[in-house]
Amino acid sequence: MIESLVIYIAPEIKEPDRGFALNLKQALDLESTSDNEPSDSKRAVFEYADGILCLHLLLDNKPTSLSFDFDDGEVGYRARRVSKSNELVARALGVKPNYRPKVLDATAGMGRDSLIMAMLGCNVVMYERQVAIHALLANALERFKLSGHNQQVAERLFLAQNDSKEFVKGAEGFDVIYLDPMFPERKKSALVKKEMRLFKMLAGEDKDADELLLGALQSPVPRIVVKRPKGAPVLANKKPSHEIVAKKFRYDVYLNS
Numbered sequence: 001m002i003e004s005l006v007i008y009i010a011p012e013i014k015e016p017d018r019g020f021a022l023n024l025k026q027a028l029d030l031e032s033t034s035d036n037e038p039s040d041s042k043r044a045v046f047e048y049a050d051g052i053l054c055l056h057l058l059l060d061n062k063p064t065s066l067s068f069d070f071d072d073g074e075v076g077y078r079a080r081r082v083s084k085s086n087e088l089v090a091r092a093l094g095v096k097p098n099y100r101p102k103v104l105d106a107t108a109g110m111g112r113d114s115l116i117m118a119m120l121g122c123n124v125v126m127y128e129r130q131v132a133i134h135a136l137l138a139n140a141l142e143r144f145k146l147s148g149h150n151q152q153v154a155e156r157l158f159l160a161q162n163d164s165k166e167f168v169k170g171a172e173g174f175d176v177i178y179l180d181p182m183f184p185e186r187k188k189s190a191l192v193k194k195e196m197r198l199f200k201m202l203a204g205e206d207k208d209a210d211e212l213l214l215g216a217l218q219s220p221v222p223r224i225v226v227k228r229p230k231g232a233p234v235l236a237n238k239k240p241s242h243e244i245v246a247k248k249f250r251y252d253v254y255l256n257s
């Protein structure tokens with residue numbers, strides 16, 4: 001598990017990257033380091049280059065970097081193909097032709113699910129508690145907004161850095177609370193596996209996920225959706241109102257009347 005975050009600001013780095021890096025250093029009270037390679041597996045190093053924030057870590061003693069992007073790779077592909085019929089999440093959220101629920105994504109992570117929900121037309125408030133993941137996500141969101149590739153979608157996404165456990169209990173003005181906590185035995189492709197391992201190095205295993213669901217069920221929000229890997233037990237031993245099952249995961253839907 002990562003225990004310390006530092007930042008590398010290369011001597012030759014130009015504006016605006018230098019300004020971004022100095023702001024992040026101040027906001028997160030980071031120490032500077034003279035090298036962008038982490039000295040051990042408990043330390044991670046932020047670096048800005050060309051507007052992209054990345055985090056350098058050691059995975060199995062090998063240097064590796066993590067950055068998030070809303071336009072690239074699997075996320076961009078899935079988002080570009082988004083439609084009600086190919087996204088089970090639309091069913092889980094209760095999206096209808098003239099109804100787009102307002103969603104609180106209380107476990108934002110890389111923001112992939114939030115992006116899909118925004119592509120479906122939902123306004124999404126994302127909460128992420130882990131500071132490094134939040135910083136990477138904020139940078140991806142900023143770049144997505146600046147790219148102008150999909151301004152309408154970008155404007156539906158809002159991000160906060162906080163633990164959502166308390167917030168969910170009194171959350172008002174939302175139609176859905178969406179939860180996708182980490183699960184110890186997620187099995188995915190090699191690439192995602194690596195991503196998930198990096199994620200776990202930063203965020204741990206979300207052992208308080210039961211509490212998050214119990215808090216959400218106390219809220220006035222009428223629908224709670226929990227994404228679970230195939231075969232994973234329900235959270236907090238609470239039986240959902242119904243399930244929507246996909247090949248590798250399922251949505252547990254709680255109608256919170």
Ligand SMILES: C[S@@+](CC[C@H](N)C(=O)[O-])C[C@H]1O[C@@H](n2cnc3c(N)ncnc32)[C@H](O)[C@@H]1O
Nearest residue numbers: 107108109110111112113128129163164180203
């Ligand atoms: C499996 S990831 C979510 C992935 C996300 N659905 C996506 O599409 O990228 C879980 C994330 O939720 C965050 N998290 C877990 N519990 C949280 C809480 N109570 N408040 C805020 N963030 C939380 C973790 O730090 C982690 O980044």
